[in-house]
Amino acid sequence: MVRADARENRARILAAAREAFAEDGDTSMNQIAQRAGVGPGTLYRNYPNRDALVLAINQEEIERLTGSVDQLLAASPPVEALRLWTIDLVAAMRAKNGLGDALSPAAHKAITEQSYGPVIEAITSLLDAGKRDGVIRSDAEPGDFLQLTGALWRAAPERTESILALILDGLSVRPR
Amino acid sequence: MVRADARENRARILAAAREAFAEDGDTSMNQIAQRAGVGPGTLYRNYPNRDALVLAINQEEIERLTGSVDQLLAASPPVEALRLWTIDLVAAMRAKNGLGDALSPAAHKAITEQSYGPVIEAITSLLDAGKRDGVIRSDAEPGDFLQLTGALWRAAPERTESILALILDGLSVRPR
DNA sequence: TTGCGATCTGGAGAGGTCTCCGTTAACGTA
DNA sequence: TACGTTAACGGAGACCTCTCCAGATCGCAA
Structure with a gap:
């Protein structure tokens, strides 16, 4: 069972990442986390590294x-x-x-x-x-x-x- | 005219880098600087980035x-x-x-x-x-x-x- | 409704690359 | 030898990736 708040965070991260990458391909993971309104820890819990996030976005x-x-x-x-x-x-x-x-x-x-x-x-x-x-x-x-x-x-x-x-x-x- | 101390520092950095890489290929630039007894600034003045230092060593x-x-x-x-x-x-x-x-x-x-x-x-x-x-x-x-x-x-x-x-x-x- | 695991969170921080710049000290000149 | 110029120094610090974990929160069972 995935917690509802977790699923929502995941979606917010993905959206933020998409926006951020669209604006600037060199965006840092921290910037994305901030934009999504979560801590870096949460970002990395969902996507264990930059590559994973890039794959998800694309x-x-x-x-x-x-x-x-x-x-x-x-x-x-x-x-x-x-x-x-x-x-x-x-x-x-x-x-x-x-x-x-x-x-x-x-x-x-x-x-x-x-x-x-x-x-x-x-x-x-x-x-x-x-x-x-x-x-x-x-x-x-x-x-x-x-x-x-x-x-x-x-x-x-x-x-x-x-x-x-x-x-x-x-x-x-x-x-x- | 290259200053004598500068030339010596350069040599010390190279020696330190060689040693450090021999012990562990993943050595950080900071570690090398420390080992050579110089600040990171001096290291980067001599070798503007990691690649340059790696080339020099090899x-x-x-x-x-x-x-x-x-x-x-x-x-x-x-x-x-x-x-x-x-x-x-x-x-x-x-x-x-x-x-x-x-x-x-x-x-x-x-x-x-x-x-x-x-x-x-x-x-x-x-x-x-x-x-x-x-x-x-x-x-x-x-x-x-x-x-x-x-x-x-x-x-x-x-x-x-x-x-x-x-x-x-x-x-x-x-x-x- | 309440209680209580299990899950999830966020931020401090370790350790990295590299830059900036106030300070230091080498060396040509007088 | 004393001095002024200026190259070289080194460390503070900006910003990065990623980890760790104490505490907050969710959602099931009673």
Whole structure:
């Protein structure tokens, strides 16, 4: 049983965090707590660290991304679908402050059901489609791919396309 | 003209930092300052941030790495040389706390002559050798490659080889 | 309605990075 | 040698993330 006041606090924190991040992506946890009218302790009780809060705030964005996979696969060949999806993902990582870090595999010794898991599943779907068509190496690992996207959003935006092309090339099956 | 006491302080800081990092890779800047017998202000005057200090401490390791390129290229074909060198680099990034971050291109809007620059040069040599032999794409960028190594040291150690293989594959010229 | 666990709260504070700036002391000059 | 200039010093402190826990509060059972 979740106490009513606790649930309400949680909602207030989320709302405050959304507002704060919208105004300034560099908002501190303390500022968010203050804005929500709770102490830092309460903030951290609900979201054990910054990454957790960032993931919670961007939940919808992540659902949009993971939800777009089927459509992309229906409209494009697997590798192209993967390329388009990844560009979308990287754009989100850049736009939403801290999202790239929060989704990094390093942040998830214990995997987050709500966010990290679905993203890995989305990548798995995309890779599997390519494997079925024989255009993506059968040993390609979703976790490795997500790890590599880290290089994409950290790089200068104008480098994104070429680095991604390189990664996709490495994932592709060589013509014989 | 550098004041004598300043030069001595600089040396003491470096020595203290080396010791401190050897004992515990997570040493704080304050601890290092204290150990060196200077105030935090003096520490930061000499090394404007943690990355700068980490680079200074690992200067020799970086020189060893950049110095090993010629030998590798003499002994192995370019792609294999690049592979071996990168494994060495990634091992160093993992072993020396903070070195991976400090060498990340993101940390160098203003490039560090002493450390970051030479590493880029080393990568350039390795890539150029491959380009001359027609086995590496002529549009391969050293900065992009360094960016991608970030994914290597951040990943679990047992994933290093396979992710690196993928990157090298992406860099290679496709057989026709 | 009241009582009483169990749950939740908030803020003090530990320990971090890094800045600011009044004070100190090195060193060229006379 | 004495002095003025000025680079260098160091610590107080701003602001950060995150922890700990004494006390407040909720909601079930009687």
